[in-house]
Amino acid sequence: MPSNTPSTSNGPWDAKLQQFHGGQDWAHLDNFVEDFSVTTNAFGMPEAAKLAAIQSVEHGHHYPPADQEPAKSSLARFLWPEQFETEVDRLILGNGASELIDLVIRMAPEGTWKPGPFHTQYKEYERSARNNDYEMLSSDSADKANVVSLVNPCNPTGDYLDLPELKKWISENTLPGGYVLIDESMQPWHSPQFREHSLTTQREYVEDLYKTQGISVFVMHSWTKLWCCTGLRLGSVVCPTADHMRAIKKIQVPWSVNTVALAFLNAVVTDTVYLEKTWEMTPEWRQQMIDRLSQMFPTWEFHGRKFLSWIWVDTKSEEVAERAIDLAKKAGVPVRSGRPGYNLPTFIRLAVREPAKVNVLLDAWKAI
Missing domain, CATH: 3.40.640.10 (Type I PLP-dependent aspartate aminotransferase-like (Major domain))
Structure with missing residues (x-):
């Protein structure tokens, strides 16, 4: 059994037999807006x-x-x-x-x-x-x-x-x-x-x-x-x-x-327009997210190269991280907790998403 057995609710995962992975919460939300818990491309499936x-x-x-x-x-x-x-x-x-x-x-x-x-x-x-x-x-x-x-x-x-x-x-x-x-x-x-x-x-x-x-x-x-x-x-x-x-x-x-x-x-593999859009906008949207989060939470640390499709965030507090995770889920924009799987309870992972969807997440986090 993996050493980092999840200590929180894992939805469909059998904690005794399977390694926890994110991306499951969206299906159980009546008010789902966007999935920030997975590192997929913000532009969705190429048409x-x-x-x-x-x-x-x-x-x-x-x-x-x-x-x-x-x-x-x-x-x-x-x-x-x-x-x-x-x-x-x-x-x-x-x-x-x-x-x-x-x-x-x-x-x-x-x-x-x-x-x-x-x-x-x-x-x-x-x-x-x-x-x-x-x-x-x-x-x-x-x-x-x-x-x-x-x-x-x-x-x-x-x-x-x-x-x-x-x-x-x-x-x-x-x-x-x-x-x-x-x-x-x-x-x-x-x-x-x-x-x-x-x-x-x-x-x-x-x-x-x-x-x-x-x-x-x-x-x-x-x-x-x-x-x-x-x-x-x-x-x-x-x-x-x-x-x-x-x-x-x-x-x-x-x-x-x-x-x-x-x-x-x-x-x-032939959709070059999709990739060009990805390479252009992902770093820009990622930096916008970091800038806005830095203003709201000056003590948080943000990790990762500028081209990545996610941000690895150290909130410096288990309590704050749990609060952020709960509020995001209630707002229909789940994020990934660093606790299950990684055993890093002060961390959360946020996918890079378009500004309109980010607004929903940050509005929810005003209550932190």
Whole structure:
């Protein structure tokens, strides 16, 4: 069982069996306005891709393609616009990143597991490592591990390692023959140049690590945040070699990505207007939120890079954090508590949203 077992009401989550995750409160609110508890794109599902997903239901009486095509190649073109034909064999899709995280860790060498260097990170890696009987090392342990997992940019803390820092961390924390899982789900928010800052484009580095030290680097993505489609369950992993990809495919349940999700992905990767809007407005709206919150609550601390789709907030008080969470929920704009899952009760996480929706949240917080 995860060490940070939730201590508050978890709605549909079975606290004895499952790792807590946010995004559940909205369905139980009669006055729901906006979900600030999840780090999805403020612009919602892209319309053309949503239409493609809806239309795909017409083919719901057929099995989805077992090779995940053409959606997989379309995603490869998105990741590697010029080299996709030589890279696509390292790519595989999954039913959300969670499925792929679990599959990779099942394949990994036995022994020790270690998280990234940040205060906390997305807990699915820890959950899978515990379920597979790894010895858990702390992030500040001096020991190298057989399996390491780093979320970069880190959800929820907002910490971020540039490529030289990331490579240094991998070198200092991974045993020869080990597995490295780097979660870049929020990396595409970086800028139009996100590929230049991503491990997905570092093929020579990844190949060298594998050839010289036997270290296998997997780059994980959940695509449901960037394109606001969490209900579709859509993830991918870029493997160090095509052989690693085939090893995952061998143990993956057939047709794990459904027809609707594949149709959505195949269409959404070409929506450049949506991404340009995201890159332009997310930093602007995020800074506006921080400026307004700073005026209301001068003692609060705000964490995270400017391009991120959320703000990690330390209210400095458990009581204040709980009050903020309760008031937000009552106003139909739930936020994420740092208590369940992360065991950081003074923290809350706020998604970046358009100013009109932010007004509702801040009006509710005038009572704090």
